[in-house]
Every structure is written in C-alpha cells, then in structure tokens.
Amino acid sequence: MAMLSVRDLTVRFDTHHGNVRAVDGVSFELEEGETLGLVGESGSGKSVTNLAMMGLIPQPPGVIEKGEVLYNGRDLLKLAPRELQALRGNEISMIFQDPMTSLNPLLTIGQQLREVLEIHKGQKRREASKHCAEALGDVGIPAPESRLEQYPHELSGGMRQRVMIAMALLCDPRVLIADEPTTALDVTIQAQILELMKDLQKRRGTAIILITHDLGVVAGMSDRVHVMYAGKLVETGGVSDLFRAPAHPYTAGLLGSVPRLNSDTSESLLSIPGAPPDLADLPPGCAFQPRCTISTEACMHTEPPLETVLDSNSKSARFVACPSSMRRDPAFGGKS
Amino acid sequence: MSSAPLLDVRDLHKHFPVGEKGLFGAHKQLLKAVNGVSFSLERGQCLGLVGESGCGKSTVARAVVGLHPATSGSIRFDGNELVGLSTRGWLPYRRKIQMIFQDPYASLDPRQTVSSILTEPSKIHGLSKPRERKLHAMQLLEAVGLNPRHINRYPHEFSGGQRQRIGIARALALEPELLICDEPVSALDVSIQAQIINLMGELKERFNLSYLFIAHDLAVVRHICDSVAVMYLGRVVEQASRDEIFNDPRHPYTKSLLSAVPVPDPELERARERIVLEGDVPSPLDPPPGCSFAPRCPWRHEVPDDRCNREIPELVERDGRKRSCFLPLAH
Numbered sequence: 001m002a003m004l005s006v007r008d009l010t011v012r013f014d015t016h017h018g019n020v021r022a023v024d025g026v027s028f029e030l031e032e033g034e035t036l037g038l039v040g041e042s043g044s045g046k047s048v049t050n051l052a053m054m055g056l057i058p059q060p061p062g063v064i065e066k067g068e069v070l071y072n073g074r075d076l077l078k079l080a081p082r083e084l085q086a087l088r089g090n091e092i093s094m095i096f097q098d099p100m101t102s103l104n105p106l107l108t109i110g111q112q113l114r115e116v117l118e119i120h121k122g123q124k125r126r127e128a129s130k131h132c133a134e135a136l137g138d139v140g141i142p143a144p145e146s147r148l149e150q151y152p153h154e155l156s157g158g159m160r161q162r163v164m165i166a167m168a169l170l171c172d173p174r175v176l177i178a179d180e181p182t183t184a185l186d187v188t189i190q191a192q193i194l195e196l197m198k199d200l201q202k203r204r205g206t207a208i209i210l211i212t213h214d215l216g217v218v219a220g221m222s223d224r225v226h227v228m229y230a231g232k233l234v235e236t237g238g239v240s241d242l243f244r245a246p247a248h249p250y251t252a253g254l255l256g257s258v259p260r261l262n263s264d265t266s267e268s269l270l271s272i273p274g275a276p277p278d279l280a281d282l283p284p285g286c287a288f289q290p291r292c293t294i295s296t297e298a299c300m301h302t303e304p305p306l307e308t309v310l311d312s313n314s315k316s317a318r319f320v321a322c323p324s325s326m327r328r329d330p331a332f333g334g335k336s
Numbered sequence: 337m338s339s340a341p342l343l344d345v346r347d348l349h350k351h352f353p354v355g356e357k358g359l360f361g362a363h364k365q366l367l368k369a370v371n372g373v374s375f376s377l378e379r380g381q382c383l384g385l386v387g388e389s390g391c392g393k394s395t396v397a398r399a400v401v402g403l404h405p406a407t408s409g410s411i412r413f414d415g416n417e418l419v420g421l422s423t424r425g426w427l428p429y430r431r432k433i434q435m436i437f438q439d440p441y442a443s444l445d446p447r448q449t450v451s452s453i454l455t456e457p458s459k460i461h462g463l464s465k466p467r468e469r470k471l472h473a474m475q476l477l478e479a480v481g482l483n484p485r486h487i488n489r490y491p492h493e494f495s496g497g498q499r500q501r502i503g504i505a506r507a508l509a510l511e512p513e514l515l516i517c518d519e520p521v522s523a524l525d526v527s528i529q530a531q532i533i534n535l536m537g538e539l540k541e542r543f544n545l546s547y548l549f550i551a552h553d554l555a556v557v558r559h560i561c562d563s564v565a566v567m568y569l570g571r572v573v574e575q576a577s578r579d580e581i582f583n584d585p586r587h588p589y590t591k592s593l594l595s596a597v598p599v600p601d602p603e604l605e606r607a608r609e610r611i612v613l614e615g616d617v618p619s620p621l622d623p624p625p626g627c628s629f630a631p632r633c634p635w636r637h638e639v640p641d642d643r644c645n646r647e648i649p650e651l652v653e654r655d656g657r658k659r660s661c662f663l664p665l666a667h
C-alpha cells in the first residue's frame with residue numbers, strides 16, 4: 001500500500017484579480033522508500049500542492065476546494081491542528097523553498113533547531129544542542145557549535161538553506177518534502193546533501209518528494225517523475241523513460257531548455273516560446289495549447305485527461321495528458 | 337586594451353566580529369568572510385564568480401554595491417576608488433551599479449505593488465514622467481517574461497520564480513552600467529531561465545552592460561560569462577577565460593567543482609565519476625594556516641614538505657591566467 005496518497009487535490013486562491021485554481025485535481029501515490037521528482041513551470045502549483053498536503057495554505061485567500069491526503073489511513077486535510085502539528089516536522093517534514101522567510105530572524109540558529117527536538121523528542125537542552133551541532137556538521141557547515149549561536153542574517157544564503165535542511169532531517173522523517181532544497185548550493189555541497197537524503201531513505205525507508213528545476217538532480221535522484229503545468233499533472237512516468245522519450249510537448253520543451261556543459265555557447269539557449277499561462281484567465285481546452293507546436297483543433301476545446309500510454313520498455317506506468325502526442329509518436333503505440 | 341577595467345578589486349577584505357553572546361562570553365571572534373580577494377572585469381564583459389557555499393561571494397557583491405563597507409582593500413569602478421566613500425560620495429554610483437539579489441522573497445517589499453516596485457527607482461532618480469514610467473514598467477515586465485497586466489499585483493501573489501523576475505525587472509529599470517547578479521536565475525525553471533539568460537545576453541550587447549554574475553549552475557555560467565573567477569574560503573583561487581576554466585581547469589578545487597556538475601540524463605548521471613572531497617570543510621572563523629583547500633585537496637601529498645598545509649599560495653599570473661596552487665602546472 002502506498003505510504004501517502006493524494007486524491008483529486010484542488011486548491012483555489014481568491015484574490016482581488018479573480019479566483020485562481022493553483023492546483024486542479026492532482027492525484028498521485030507515494031511509495032515507501034521511493035523518490036518522486038516533481039518538476040514543472042514556475043507558478044504551476046508545485047509548492048502549493050505540497051503546502052496543502054502539510055496543511056500550510058493560508059486561508060483566506062486559499063481554499064481547499066476538494067481532495068484527500070491519506071497517510072496511515074488518516075486524511076491529513078481533516079486532522080485537528082494539534083494532531084497535524086505533532087506529525088509536521090516529525091514524521092512528515094518539509095524543506096521550504098524560501099529559507100529566509102521560514103527561519104525566524106530574531107532567534108539564533110540553535111534556538112530554532114533545538115525547539116524541534118524539544119517539542120517532538122522531549123530532549124533536554126544539552127542533549128538537543130549536541131544533536132543540532134551534529135546535524136549542522138552533516139550538512140557541511142564548519143564550526144557548527146559557533147554557528148548555533150548566530151542569527152540567520154549572519155549566514156550565507158546556502159548556509160541558511162542547509163540549516164533548513166538540517167531542521168527537516170532532525171527527526172528522521174518518514175516522508176520528506178524537499179522544495180528546491182539545493183538551489184543555493186554549489187555542486188559539491190549539493191552532492192553531499194543529496195547523499196544525506198539518500199542515507200536517510202535507506203535507513204528509514206523515507207519517501208521523498210523532490211521539487212526542483214535542476215533536471216540533473218532529478219535525473220540522479222528520482223525513481224519516478226511528475227510534470228506539472230498550470231495546476232495539473234500533465235505527465236508522469238519512470239525517470240529513464242521520461243527523460244528518454246518525453247511525451248507531453250511541455251516536458252519535451254522543458255528537457256530541451258536545459259543548458260549543458262557541452263552545449264554550443266554561441267547559440268541562444270532554447271526556451272519554450274510564448275508566455276506562461278495566466279491562471280485567472282486560462283484558455284478553454286488544454287492550458288498548454290497556445291504555446292504548443294503540435295496542437296490540433298480539438299486541443300482548443302477539450303481538456304485532455306491524464307491517460308495511460310503503453311510504454312513497452314517499462315514496468316512502471318506512464319501517463320500523459322496529451323492525445324496529440326500519443327497519436328504522433330509511434331513509440332507509445334496508442335492508448336491502452 | 338589600454339583603458340582601465342570597469343571594475344578592479346584588489347586585496348579586498350571583509351571581516352565580521354561574531355560570537356559576542358556566544359559560549360565564549362565576551363570573547364569576540366573574527367569571521368574572515370572575504371580574505372584578500374582580487375579580480376578585474378572589463379567593460380562590456382561578464383565575469384562569473386563561483387565557489388563553495390559560504391566562501392564570500394555575496395559579501396564581495398555587497399561591498400561592490402556599497403551595502404556594507406570593506407574592512408580593507410580597494411574597489412575601483414571606472415578608475416574611481418569606492419572604498420572609504422561617504423554616503424554622498426556614493427550617490428553617483430548608486431544608479432550605475434545595480435544589484436539583483438539571491439533571495440527574491442526578502443528583497444521585495446510585500447506592501448508595494450509591482451507597479452510601484454518598478455517605477456520607484458526612476459522616480460527617486462527623477463527620471464521620466466509618470467505615464468512613461470508606467471509604460472516602461474510594463475515593458476520591463478514583458479521583457480522578463482511576466483504578464484504586463486499583472487502590474488497592480490503584490491509580490492505574494494506570484495510564485496517564487498515569478499518574484500525573482502520582478503527583482504530582475506527592478507534592477508534593469510535604471511539602465512545601469514554594471515549589474516551585480518547574485519544568483520539571479522537559480523529560482524527559475526529552466527525554460528524561463530533560458531529566456532532570462534538570453535535576455536541578459538541581448539541587453540549586454542545593446543547597452544554595453546557589464547555583469548558580475550554569481551551562480552552555482554556552471555552550465556549557465558559557461559553560457560553567459562566571458563571569464564570566470566573561482567573562490568574558495570574568502571579568496572580567489574583561479575581566474576581565467578571561460579574556455580580555459582571549462583576545458584582546462586588548473587586548480588584542484590575548480591576540477592572537483594566541474595566533476596560534480598549533475599548531468600540531465602539518468603543513465604549518465606548514475607554512472608558518472610566524481611572527485612569526492614574528503615575531510616572537514618574549513619571555517620572562516622579559523623582558516624587553515626596554509627592553502628585553505630589543502631585539508632580537502634586530493635593532491636596535497638604530491639607537493640613536497642607538507643608545503644600546502646604551511647604556506648598560503650599566492651594568486652600568480654601565467655599565460656594570461658591566474659591560479660593559486662603549489663602543484664606543478666602539468667598536473
């Protein structure tokens with residue numbers, strides 16, 4: 001049985017400029033010990049999906065329109081605030097995308113880290129301090145004892161991000177949601193952090209959702225990949241299949257835009273033409289249609305459902321929300 | 337070229353006193369965030385500044401835009417010394433040197449609409465009429481890939497990546513000469529990132545802009561930069577042209593860094609060989625007596641007499657490129 005299952009999650013924001021569905025009918029399952037890579041355009045709802053699962057959407061302006069998030073047979077969306085708090089940062093924890101707003105500027109690093117252990121593990125100050133220093137050392141922060149006494153603004157951007165990571169890993173979570181965990185890190189420290197996450201996964205069977213724009217990191221870490229566009233999942237599949245033969249035109253455009261260490265620097269980098277979608281004013285039919293090179297008349301009227309495609313080389317299922325791509329590519333042999 | 341570089345940084349130091357309230361009572365420690373950094377940037381060029389998280393890149397950037405005073409050393413902009421200037425003395429350079437920040441969340445005022453964020457700089461500097469300013473702001477939004485119709489929204493109504501684009505638009509508003517970009521695209525998805533990098537390339541040509549470009553994504557640095565300076569623990573350890581750095585790295589840290597870049601291909605990425613750095617990451621609170629990279633350098637034993645652990649290698653120029661390392665070149 002899946003460790004966590006999300007069903008038909010739909011989140012709306014009511015703003016002065018209209019109501020937007022930031023997450024629209026997202027369903028997926030997360031298995032024990034697996035890493036799920038979540039990629040997609042900026043503003044496509046990756047963070048909101050995961051914040052909603054953690055009960056962290058500000059309401060208002062947010063509204064959870066519908067959906068279930070099942071963990072251990074319980075729907076997290078229906079838990080009392082206190083029950084949720086007991087899980088958060090403990091069994092289920094999240095590395096937030098914005099370290100500066102998630103760390104309290106008025107408290108030292110040590111105070112903030114210790115609090116987690118005092119609350120969830122009932123540790124005393126000395127014991128907690130020792131653990132916290134170890135945790136900072138694990139994320140590659142030198143002289144951790146002195147760093148515990150410092151305030152967030154005294155740390156570099158990447159160090160603050162690593163403090164967030166250390167905090168999320170303190171209680172050995174069973175589910176780890178990592179939202180852009182390594183954007184502020186150089187590649188050698190990034191490698192060390194990713195190893196740390198893999199270690200935890202091996203030790204505890206932790207399931208990881210890894211949200212990132214870095215497709216190299218996705219390639220190295222994920223078992224499966226989910227692609228989001230305009231609040232919806234548009235393609236899901238095993239990492240190798242999806243990278244080898246992206247089916248959805250957005251996924252293909254995304255993979256085509258990655259700068260590589262051997263690409264031709266005299267050429268412009270490729271990017272997906274057109275503007276990102278305005279969630280308050282989505283076109284009827286497929287949200288990607290205005291930017292799509294293979295769209296047909298039907299794409300302008302009918303919203304494509306997420307359907308299975310037969311992928312002969314793979315055991316893991318592959319879904320894509322684009323009938324045109326299935327017709328176009330013989331590799332997928334039509335619908336199952 | 338005989339003319340002076342646009343930006344010339346020499347032996348820059350920035351030290352922070354820390355630990356007043358620490359375990360050590362009244363004992364103050366000195367954190368040497370920037371510990372003798374030198375590099376130069378020619379007009380119309382883009383210099384990449386890369387290096388380990390916490391090695392002092394943002395601290396250098398903040399000193400160059402005057403957000404905090406240097407402890408010692410020299411920063412010359414177009415031949416003029418910036419270190420030691422009064423607030424008034426700084427004024428003419430405020431407009432010419434603009435900065436794009438690492439953290440889009442902290443750097444935008446949540447109470448201001450995008451419209452006022454983008455028009456305020458030109459208002460303060462007394463440029464153009466209100467209607468022109470608004471039009472200009474909408475053009476800027478379009479240029480960075482945002483919908484101009486969203487001009488009256490607030491920063492929190494945008495996603496992380498969208499907010500970073502607002503920060504980029506704001507920096508461009510005053511048409512600066514030098515843009516200090518502190519990880520300007522790390523929060524963006526690759527497609528938008530590609531658009532921004534292409535845009536920055538175009539703007540650079542069109543307005544003869546110069547960039548100091550701090551980033552962790554080495555493929556991006558390779559794409560946009562003409563030359564690269566590599567930092568480790570408060571110092572520059574190598575500076576050379578883009579192709580020299582990427583095709584023929586000569587400092588062990590540069591080599592390890594390049595070997596750790598993830599490849600966007602699941603099979604290749606899992607099979608790839610990396611130089612894994614062992615040993616403790618040194619601290620700027622207590623830097624090692626010799627080369628700061630020595631404690632982790634896989635090749636330190638190849639230099640006789642334990643020299644790497646005892647002596648600080650200087651940044652020496654040879655064949656038009658600079659490096660600070662005792663290892664023989666052929667290494």
Ligand SMILES: Nc1ncnc2c1ncn2[C@@H]1O[C@H](COP(=O)(O)OP(=O)(O)OP(=O)(O)O)[C@@H](O)[C@H]1O
Nearest residue numbers: 013022042043044045046047048493494495496497
């Ligand atoms: N508090 C809020 N009020 C109004 N709209 C919001 C709020 N938070 C998010 N949104 C909107 O929800 C949409 C999805 O945002 P989300 O942060 O999930 O994007 P994302 O996929 O994580 O993007 P990025 O890669 O840039 O982080 C965006 O269009 C954003 O403008």
Ligand SMILES: Nc1ncnc2c1ncn2[C@@H]1O[C@H](COP(=O)(O)OP(=O)(O)OP(=O)(O)O)[C@@H](O)[C@H]1O
Nearest residue numbers: 154155156157158352369389390391392393394395
């Ligand atoms: N205001 C401050 N007070 C005390 N120490 C500081 C302050 N600002 C920076 N430092 C220290 O200076 C060192 C260099 O920080 P800096 O932000 O320049 O690093 P960076 O190279 O930009 O790193 P990153 O890649 O993580 O952003 C760090 O050890 C940091 O803790």
Ligand SMILES: [Mg+2]
Nearest residue numbers: 046047097496
């Ligand atoms: Mg996000």
Ligand SMILES: [Mg+2]
Nearest residue numbers: 156157393394
């Ligand atoms: Mg920085």
